[in-house]
Structure formats: C-alpha cells, structure tokens
Amino acid sequence: MPRLDAIDLRILAALQADGRMSTLDVAERVGLSPTPCSRRIRRLEDEGVIEGYAARVSPRALGFSICVMVSVRLARQGPDGHDQFLSAVERLPEVSECLLVTGSIDYLLRIWVRDIEALRAFITEQLQSIPSVAETSTMVILGDGKGQASGLRGGEVRIGRP
Structure with a gap:
C-alpha cells in the first residue's frame, strides 16, 4: 500500500475536485513548486493511487x-x-x-x-x-441524502462501450 503524506492527500483532493486542473494550479493549491508536484502526481499514477481521469456525464x-x-x-x-x-x-x-x-x-x-x-x-x-x-x-432513488433530487448530481451513465 502506497504511503501518502498530507501533501499527497491535498493533491488527490484537488484532482478529485477538478481532474482537468493543470499541474501548475495543483502545485499552487497544495503549496509546492510545479516540478515536485508533477513528480508526486506521476508517482501517484504509477503506484495506482490515481487510476485515471474521466469526465462525469450528467444522466x-x-x-x-x-x-x-x-x-x-x-x-x-x-x-x-x-x-x-x-x-x-x-x-x-x-x-x-x-x-x-x-x-x-x-x-x-x-x-x-x-x-x-x-x-x-x-x-x-x-x-x-x-x-x-x-x-x-x-x-x-428519490434523493442522494444531501438534499438533492435523483439524477441532479452524481451518478454515472455508460455511453457506448469502454
């Protein structure tokens, strides 16, 4: 199991919030310069912590x-x-x-x-x-437990075949 420190967790949170965020923006958000931030992101990808990036499609x-x-x-x-x-x-x-x-x-x-x-x-x-x-x-499903009606947030639909 990969060892994650506080900066790794902040990187993951930033990328979960916006997977299209540039490395520069992630670095600024977590308090690193771009090069070490890029290395950490690559390590998280290589170790399988980050499995990939995808668009969330509204059902x-x-x-x-x-x-x-x-x-x-x-x-x-x-x-x-x-x-x-x-x-x-x-x-x-x-x-x-x-x-x-x-x-x-x-x-x-x-x-x-x-x-x-x-x-x-x-x-x-x-x-x-x-x-x-x-x-x-x-x-x-009538709601998601956070006051949202079904289908207004979250969820995922499959488009075609992977």
Whole structure:
C-alpha cells in the first residue's frame, strides 16, 4: 500500500475536485513548486493511487431521469451462476454499478433509464431473463441524502462501450 503524506492527500483532493486542473494550479493549491508536484502526481499514477481521469456525464442531460437500485438474488450460487450473471450485466448499458454484496441478496445494481416504461422493459425483458437470476427487487432513488433530487448530481451513465 502506497504511503501518502498530507501533501499527497491535498493533491488527490484537488484532482478529485477538478481532474482537468493543470499541474501548475495543483502545485499552487497544495503549496509546492510545479516540478515536485508533477513528480508526486506521476508517482501517484504509477503506484495506482490515481487510476485515471474521466469526465462525469450528467444522466439528466442525456435524458435519463430515473435512477434505481435493483437487488438481485441468484438461483445458482456457484461460480457458473456468478459468471453467467456478470457476463450478461456487462452487456447492459443501463447498469452503471454492479456490486457484489453480503446478506440475503447477491448483487446490488445502479440502473439509469429514461422513464418508467424503459425501467419495466429493462427489468422484465433483460434483467429477469438472465437464467441465473432468481429474484429482483427495485428501489427508486428519490434523493442522494444531501438534499438533492435523483439524477441532479452524481451518478454515472455508460455511453457506448469502454
């Protein structure tokens, strides 16, 4: 595990706030000159602390107005059931997150859709048609716990294939 000092943490915070920030701006923000700041950023990238840079795309701007969490319980608990499920989910662009969890369910999915009809079609025609899926339960996201309505901030939608 990489050792991070206070300056590394400030660099990470600055880049999380704005991944397009120039090295000069990051250096000014954290109190370093540009060359050592650049070296630290490169080290954080090389050590895998910084995994990459990406644009956050607004789901609402793309017409995705409904975000739901779907819990999934698999019919087959062995590796084959999990592999079959994960392979199928990878091909579903509506799925923005797929989390393996403990408890009475196996997976928790974050799904973005345009409307209720699209949600119905996704669940009944795509998700529940995966042979290893035994049961699903859907929860509509009404807000993010910080006073924001669903889809107004945060979240992620997949555009095309990575």
